[in-house]
Amino acid sequence: MQYCLSYLRPEILQMLQITPQQLHEWISANKDFLLIDIREDWERKAFNIGGIHIPMGDIPAHLTDIPTNKDVVMYCEKGIRSTITIQRLEHAGYHNIYNLNGGMKAWKELK
Numbered sequence: 001m002q003y004c005l006s007y008l009r010p011e012i013l014q015m016l017q018i019t020p021q022q023l024h025e026w027i028s029a030n031k032d033f034l035l036i037d038i039r040e041d042w043e044r045k046a047f048n049i050g051g052i053h054i055p056m057g058d059i060p061a062h063l064t065d066i067p068t069n070k071d072v073v074m075y076c077e078k079g080i081r082s083t084i085t086i087q088r089l090e091h092a093g094y095h096n097i098y099n100l101n102g103g104m105k106a107w108k109e110l111k
Contacts, residue, residue, distance in 0.1 A: 015086055018073055018098040020110040033071040038085055043077060049107060056081050068096060075100035
């Protein structure tokens with residue numbers, strides 16, 4: 001299933017995106033990157049694909065945990081919260097963060 005992002009503003013369309021298939025390939029190839037789950041605790045407990053857990057609201061307090069010198073992939077349930085978070089981080093100077101297109105919903109559909 002393709003997820004349409006055409007309703008988003010142009011700067012969001014330029015955001016780095018990764019599909020669930022591409023992320024699976026990165027994981028299989030042992031690519032060096034950081035995976036960050038920005039969902040709430042209860043969402044992570046129900047299902048997650050690993051990585052570190054920093055809920056969206058806690059991101060500002062954890063900027064030192066987010067590297068600027070390697071690829072980072074952020075994910076949430078549908079890709080909306082991660083899009084908002086990445087947009088804010090881009091305004092703070094981060095340009096190495098990929099949004100998991102479609103989030104966990106799309107990841108589960110891949111399986």
